[in-house]
Amino acid sequence: MSERSFSYNSLIDFAKNVFTAIGCNIDDATLAARVLVAADVRGIDSHGVARLTGYVRLWEAKRVNATPAITIKYETPSTATIDGDAGLGLVVAPKAMQIAIDKARQVGTGWVAVGNSNHFGIAGYHAMMALEHDMIGIAMTNASALVAPTFSIEKMLGTNPVAVAIPAGDQPPFVADFATTTASNGKLEILQRKNAAAPIGWVQDEQGNTTDDANVLKKNGAMLPLGGDREHGSHKGYAMGSIVDIFSAVFSGASYGPWAPPFPAYIAMPDNMPGKGLGHFFGAMRIDAFRPAAEFKKHMDNWIDRFRNAKTAKGFESVLIPGDPERTMERQRMQEGIPVVPAVVQDLQTLADKLHIPFPV
Amino acid sequence: MSERSFSYNSLIDFAKNVFTAIGCNIDDATLAARVLVAADVRGIDSHGVARLTGYVRLWEAKRVNATPAITIKYETPSTATIDGDAGLGLVVAPKAMQIAIDKARQVGTGWVAVGNSNHFGIAGYHAMMALEHDMIGIAMTNASALVAPTFSIEKMLGTNPVAVAIPAGDQPPFVADFATTTASNGKLEILQRKNAAAPIGWVQDEQGNTTDDANVLKKNGAMLPLGGDREHGSHKGYAMGSIVDIFSAVFSGASYGPWAPPFPAYIAMPDNMPGKGLGHFFGAMRIDAFRPAAEFKKHMDNWIDRFRNAKTAKGFESVLIPGDPERTMERQRMQEGIPVVPAVVQDLQTLADKLHIPFPV
Numbered sequence: 001m002s003e004r005s006f007s008y009n010s011l012i013d014f015a016k017n018v019f020t021a022i023g024c025n026i027d028d029a030t031l032a033a034r035v036l037v038a039a040d041v042r043g044i045d046s047h048g049v050a051r052l053t054g055y056v057r058l059w060e061a062k063r064v065n066a067t068p069a070i071t072i073k074y075e076t077p078s079t080a081t082i083d084g085d086a087g088l089g090l091v092v093a094p095k096a097m098q099i100a101i102d103k104a105r106q107v108g109t110g111w112v113a114v115g116n117s118n119h120f121g122i123a124g125y126h127a128m129m130a131l132e133h134d135m136i137g138i139a140m141t142n143a144s145a146l147v148a149p150t151f152s153i154e155k156m157l158g159t160n161p162v163a164v165a166i167p168a169g170d171q172p173p174f175v176a177d178f179a180t181t182t183a184s185n186g187k188l189e190i191l192q193r194k195n196a197a198a199p200i201g202w203v204q205d206e207q208g209n210t211t212d213d214a215n216v217l218k219k220n221g222a223m224l225p226l227g228g229d230r231e232h233g234s235h236k237g238y239a240m241g242s243i244v245d246i247f248s249a250v251f252s253g254a255s256y257g258p259w260a261p262p263f264p265a266y267i268a269m270p271d272n273m274p275g276k277g278l279g280h281f282f283g284a285m286r287i288d289a290f291r292p293a294a295e296f297k298k299h300m301d302n303w304i305d306r307f308r309n310a311k312t313a314k315g316f317e318s319v320l321i322p323g324d325p326e327r328t329m330e331r332q333r334m335q336e337g338i339p340v341v342p343a344v345v346q347d348l349q350t351l352a353d354k355l356h357i358p359f360p361v
Numbered sequence: 362m363s364e365r366s367f368s369y370n371s372l373i374d375f376a377k378n379v380f381t382a383i384g385c386n387i388d389d390a391t392l393a394a395r396v397l398v399a400a401d402v403r404g405i406d407s408h409g410v411a412r413l414t415g416y417v418r419l420w421e422a423k424r425v426n427a428t429p430a431i432t433i434k435y436e437t438p439s440t441a442t443i444d445g446d447a448g449l450g451l452v453v454a455p456k457a458m459q460i461a462i463d464k465a466r467q468v469g470t471g472w473v474a475v476g477n478s479n480h481f482g483i484a485g486y487h488a489m490m491a492l493e494h495d496m497i498g499i500a501m502t503n504a505s506a507l508v509a510p511t512f513s514i515e516k517m518l519g520t521n522p523v524a525v526a527i528p529a530g531d532q533p534p535f536v537a538d539f540a541t542t543t544a545s546n547g548k549l550e551i552l553q554r555k556n557a558a559a560p561i562g563w564v565q566d567e568q569g570n571t572t573d574d575a576n577v578l579k580k581n582g583a584m585l586p587l588g589g590d591r592e593h594g595s596h597k598g599y600a601m602g603s604i605v606d607i608f609s610a611v612f613s614g615a616s617y618g619p620w621a622p623p624f625p626a627y628i629a630m631p632d633n634m635p636g637k638g639l640g641h642f643f644g645a646m647r648i649d650a651f652r653p654a655a656e657f658k659k660h661m662d663n664w665i666d667r668f669r670n671a672k673t674a675k676g677f678e679s680v681l682i683p684g685d686p687e688r689t690m691e692r693q694r695m696q697e698g699i700p701v702v703p704a705v706v707q708d709l710q711t712l713a714d715k716l717h718i719p720f721p722v
Contacts, residue, residue: 073652074650074651074652076468076469076470076647076650077438077439077467077468077469078438078439078468078469078470078650079469079470079646079647079650079651081651081652106438107437107438107439107468108437108438108439108440108472109437109439109440109470109472111469111470111646113651113652148671149668149671149680150680150681151673151674151677151679151680151681152671152672152673152674152677152680153672153673153674154671154672156667156668156671164600164604166604166607174603174607176597176600176601176603176604178594178596178597178600179597180597181594182588182593182594183594199592199593201593202593207674207675208673208674208675226587226588226594226597226598227543227587227588228593231560232543232560232562232563232589232593233539233542233543233544233587235539235681235683236537236539236540236541236587237587238683239525239537239539239683240537240601242535242537242668242683243525243527243537245664246527246535246661246664250657250660250661250664251648251651251652251657252651252652253652256660256664257664257667257668258667258671274660274663275660285440285472286437286440287612289435289437289439289440290435290440290442290474290612290613291434291435291442291474291612291613291614296611296612299611299617299635299636300607300611302635303606303607303611303617303618306517306618306619307510307517307603307618310509310510310513310515310517310619311513311514311515312512312513312514312569313512313513313514313568313569314568314569316512316513318512319510319511319512319513320511320512320596322596322599322600322603
């Protein structure tokens with residue numbers, strides 16, 4: 001197979017068919033497809049259709065429930081705790097974020113912890129749901145352990161991403177979406193595929209020494225928290241990853257730290273799990289709860305404009321605002337199509353054959 | 362003057378006398394002293410009595426109002442926006458955090474943006490106020506611009522710290538409190554005083570090249586966001602510092618980005634300030650809004666115990682939990698006294714003479 005380019009709609013249709021084939025109803029399948037392909041179109045290829053096979057394997061292993069009964073376990077005017085009933089995170093997460101938005105509409109802010117869930121795609125999708133409501137959106141999730149805390153050689157935390165989306169007026173919104181590690185696992189996987197060296201500070205070996213071996217995770221190595229080492233602030237990245245783990249999983253009754261369930265279905269579940277499934281945490285804050293919305297947006301435009309026009313170091317055209325690279329990518333891929341690497345094209349073809357659905361659509 | 366050691370109570374009394382001398386009422390002076398000296402006792406010497414002279418100079422320059430009328434400008438059941446009336450951040454901040462706690466008691470969570478304020482001491486103090494109420498506390502603040510965004514050579518953000526305090530059961534609480542830069546300004550100042558080199562990744566020169574010159578900020582250099590450079594995730598530190606700036610100052614009507622007011626009173630205020638004073642942002646989340654408190658704490662104990670006992674790299678005794686180093690320091694300094702470097706002892710003596718208050722108490 002060679003690399004191929006697909007339209008947004010064709011990937012959506014294919015993903016929808018896959019989710020329908022494993023038993024999702026049409027609404028859930030459509031929602032899951034939208035969340036999933038948002039990753040491809042924004043350039044975060046590691047979290048898009050490349051993971052379809054992985055989701056299907058989790059379903060085959062009975063770790064994903066295609067027809068979850070999502071329930072609210074605890075609730076106050078500004079909070080809720082949700083049991084995702086082992087559903088796809090791609091479905092559970094946007095429904096939970098919607099609850100946060102509804103609560104914010106009522107009392108100014110809404111905060112929702114979700115347990116018993118699965119991988120939710122890109123955090124940015126859920127955070128950005130708040131934007132059209134003139135709200136700030138926040139999304140985070142724990143994930144299977146790949147990261148060693150400062151001073152440790154044991155994988156204890158996931159890459160635990162956080163996304164924050166902030167509306168502006170004439171300017172596009174501010175959308176930060178980042179793993180709390182030096183580099184995301186997706187970036188590391190690119191180097192693994194190319195057999196290329198990793199920059200120092202991304203990973204460590206089994207003794208805890210930083211190394212340029214991108215494949216060191218298979219040799220008892222670990223990813224490093226943002227900062228890389230103690231002298232460069234890795235204890236801050238470790239703290240951030242921990243906060244994401246606690247908000248997502250200890251609040252919600254999900255499994256936390258080294259007990260977070262693995263994404264690959266062939267890896268056995270950890271022993272003595274202290275909770276159920278993965279956990280997420282969502283927030284929505286109405287901007288007019290704090291300040292008239294038009295005033296806030298005018299100042300956000302000013303903020304963005306000032307930062308974009310900050311003096312650059314030689315060789316750089318302009319300072320980027322969080323969300324700029326993904327927005328540029330989205331514009332390009334919606335027009336020109338979404339390139340998919342040969343290995344993933346092969347994967348999708350195999351999936352199509354197995355589930356008896358057309359590919360390409 | 363040589364280095365001297367002071368008891369906690371003697372520094373509290375001295376600071377209280379200083380704040381009373383500039384016109385604070387006794388309650389505010391006591392509160393400000395407690396917040397200030399919490400930094401010394403926890404080992405964050407840069408934010409404690411070393412700053413007393415600076416606060417007094419801001420008052421002399423009429424940038425600090427010793428008798429502020431703190432008002433709520435906007436409010437919903439879960440939020441408030443506060444005008445600090447140019448008061449000491451040391452007074453305005455804990456009062457704002459108390460409002461967040463009161464709102465959380467009513468509706469599950471409380472979120473308070475504060476504008477027209479001043480430097481608020483250590484973020485950790487305010488976040489930790491939530492602990493005794495079985496709540497998670499969050500505190501952040503913007504600060505005068507010292508940090509260049511990724512790709513930039515212009516100082517656009519403060520070191521913009523974030524603190525998150527999470528209660529546990531038998532274990533001590535999890536308390537993260539960190540600048541969103543590779544290293545805090547306080548750590549850089551220590552190197553400046555010693556004329557020592559800075560680790561690569563902490564600061565850059567006026568061309569934007571990383572340098573080991575700890576004094577480079579006086580030569581148009583800048584501090585670096587957590588991550589250090591793009592390859593090591595500095596865009597994530599830049600995003601975090603930006604989020605703190607926006608939550609603290611754009612929500613509240615404070616002055617943001619490069620317009621944040623400088624702490625040293627001899628530096629002129631920026632032109633065309635888009636808001637008033639510094640801004641802070643506080644959050645309180647009742648743990649029983651999400652899950653029965655005893656259950657949450659039992660799992661936090663398990664979380665902390667598991668992480669503390671993670672396998673260490675050679676040469677390290679145990680993995681630290683955020684808050685461990687400050688707690689150890691606090692225990693030691695409450696017993697043995699708080700060491701104050703000669704330059705600060707001299708400063709405090711000068712202040713005592715000027716304000717006609719006894720020193721040492």
